[in-house]
Amino acid sequence: MATQYSISGTTAKGIAASVERAVADGGLEPGDALPPVRRLADELTVSPGTVATAYKELRRRGLVVTRGRGGTVVAAAPAVASRRPPKVPDGLIDLAGGHPDPAFLPDLPRLVTPSTGPRSHRSTPRLPELERRVRAWFDADGVPSGAVTFAHGALDCIARLLTTELRPGDAVAMEDPGYHHLLDLLQAMGLRTIAVAVDDEGMRPQALREALRAGARAVVYSPRAQNPYGGCFSGRRRDELVEVLRQTPEVLVIENDHAAEIAGSALNTLTDGGLSRWAQVRTVTKYLGTDLRWAAAACDPVTLARHDGRLLLTSGWVSHLLQAAVLTLLDDPSAQLLVRRAEDAYRERRGEVVKELGQRGIAAHAASGMNVWVPVRDESAVVNGLRTRGWWVAAGARFRMAAPPGVRITVAGLEPAAAARLASDFADVLGESEATYGG
Missing domain, CATH: 3.90.1150.10 (Aspartate Aminotransferase, domain 1)
Known part of the structure; x- marks a missing residue:
């Protein structure tokens, strides 16, 4: 508990760093309460405003949450910790x-040889053959494919899309229950989550409407194979959600179709519904290979430009060797x-x-x-x-x-x-x- 860990520091930055070290080292665990502002200020002989500023910074970064009269406590999945699932006990x-x-994952290509000779990855970040294949992949499911790009997996793509649009403290409408790695990612980015209830047909329209009214600047959802609930959009639900989202054209809509080929249901996508800002993200990890950290995204031109601009300034491009492996498997009959x-x-x-x-x-x-x-x-x-x-x-x-x-x-x-x-x-x-x- 917090009473067993001595928080130190004479400045807001120092106090926040002390708490972060404690969370990272396990001295403070999820749910542990931090001392009230005035009490900690007295203990450290600093002003209450200094402690309040430190707590505000910790909240912004997702390390702590405030529960009204319940005080300030360490977040359930603090951004400095890796919330990995417990190890599976032997024999289970x-x-x-x-x-x-x-048993259903194909063998990765033993030898993939991309085009040889000098080439500029930054000027040609996507293999033309794979880009054409991806456009056809999206087209087959009714997803507009005029603008496509690649990323290092679905979470990498979603994180980059959000960072180009949102700032710490902004809110994102998320499925509840939803994919835990996405929930952790948003918390690590300092973004707030607004829960949107789901059922067997996916996000509930009224719950989404309420989240948008509460100030959500982005929406992230899965149209099928929703994890963990398993929901998939019906045609009726798709129409209802599009109608809700059309009322807020400035909101970025991210459709995470992470299990497209093995979902076991048809796609009823929102991306063809006339939305202003949208992206549909697909990966192959669940059915071509867990080490294939690659994703494709179809999106509106503005979203594409912002994503690729940020990608250019960081990793620059997705490995051409990885792209060649994905292309080989996408076209391999076996x-x-x-x-x-x-x-x-x-x-x-x-x-x-x-x-x-x-x-x-x-x-x-x-x-x-x-x-x-x-x-x-x-x-x-x-x-x-x-x-x-x-x-x-x-x-x-x-x-x-x-x-x-x-x-x-x-x-x-x-x-x-x-x-x-x-x-x-x-x-x-x-x-x-x-x-x-x-x-």
């Missing part, structure tokens, strides 16, 4: 990682056959889990993608109970802002025959939990 079946089944098999297998596996849970009276959500979201009352009881039965699932806390509790089950590697045993164990754990804590 891992259903928590969110990873694809390796690799594409594996992708199609993966999509079918993931559809069957999540369907079996949802069916088996449903037969035991347990509601679950998995309209698309590789994950199943199961609402529960006590996440810890369920996670620990399943652990004793040989299963390792993800507690929902790291995905949630205001959403009710739940657990995420990654079913990508779960054979259909095992679904009944998992569901039976899940039902037993829920029964034990209710017996212990009351139904």
